[in-house]
Amino acid sequence: MQNTQRGRVVFGWAAEGGSPLIHRRLSAYTRLGYSVTYAGCDRLRNSKDRTEGGVEYRYITRGFGYANWKLIIGIPWWILKLFLFGLRARADVFHAFDLDSGFPLAAAARLRKIPLIYDVLDNFDLRHHWPWPLMTLIRAAERFTCRTAGVIAVTDQNRVLGTLAGFADKVVVINGCPPDRRVPPGVAEAGIQQGLTVALVGFLAYQRGLGLLLEAARALPQVRFVLIGRLAEAAAAPVMAALPNVTHLGALDWEQCIVELSRTDIVCAFYNPAIPINRLAASQKWYDAMMLGIPILSNREIVNAAWIEREDIGYTAPYDAAAVTALIEQISRDPVGRRRKGANGRRLYETELNWNAMEDRLCSRIGAAIDAARRARDVEANR
DSSP, X not given: OOOOOOEEEEEEESSOSOOHHHHHHHHHXXXXXXXXXXXXXXXXXXXXXXXXXXXXXXXXEEOOOSSSTTHHHHHHHHHHHHHHHHHHSOOSEEEXXXXXXXXXXXXXXXXXXXXXXXXXXXXXXXXXXXXXXXXHHHHHHHHHHHHXXXXXXXXXXXXXXXXXXXXXXXXXXXXXXXXXXXXXXXXXXXXXXXXXXXXXXXXXXXXXXXXXXHHHHHHOTTSEEEEESOBSOTTHHXXXXXXXXXXXXXXXXXXXXXXXXXXXXXXXXXXXXXXXXXXXXXXXXXXXXXXHTOOEEEETTSTTHHHHHHHTXXXXXXXXXXXXXHHHHHHHTOHHHHHHHHHHHHHHHHHTSSHHHHHHHHHHHHHHHHHHHHHHHHHHHTO
């Protein structure tokens, strides 16, 4: 596809923008020939406005953190600031991540008559057990956003429910697949340990199975556990430090993370099923593991557990420490089964679930939506 300058896209997301998923979306617009501005929230107060990789990063709010009471103020403040930013920013397209960015940019898009791409990473109405008056407002805001959007991107088909189900004709599924980064054998082998090595990657929190793996580590001293990501609960740090078979590498960029994962035998992603959105999990870690040819381990209560088992790309267990521990011990005794499941995942990545396929799909839908909006504006201007 020829890369000629077509205009400017403004991204809105209430986070710092370090996710590899976001970077892949940015690359899709670069491929389409757009210049890019990222409007984000510096929640941890450690990001600077900058231009990097051809993207202008602007942080229009700062502070408030993650998963705390301050967000009662922080989210409405972000919504207001992003709406005002959207009204004055140089933009030909808006691309919003999740409802707290989608709604304000939808309002700005309506007023400015420019197209909106609405990207649903998490269904907002399922994040918490919202009280009914607030749930009513959330669903009304999502209907408005979906009506305004030219494209609605979701991370998995199982996310097309509730309000989104009424706009299924606009939906495109963009799974969290990575580009191919096969680690050279010498690099991978340099850090490989004897015995089984289990990885947990991402947001390290008890509601994401951290407690399950720490219990398994305590019961299985012969198994090595590698944790990659930001620790959500400070109380977990001394527990981890007391376990000699647990290594916490902290937050790594995606390329570094892939190198470390290539030295492990299984990649975990657990989701507490008591939280509604968790049951619809579509983990990016799964696709990273498939790309590397490593089997995955997740909990049986999530919707996609049936897919993991059907494709034979990993293992599932109940969301229970004893069950997870028993399964990891069983996995440690079955290297042939691990290799088979890892090879199945790699095959699925090569034939279907890879970033090249996802980028083609996304670019096609974005381009069609933008061209349709441009034609509609031209018709209205000529009346």
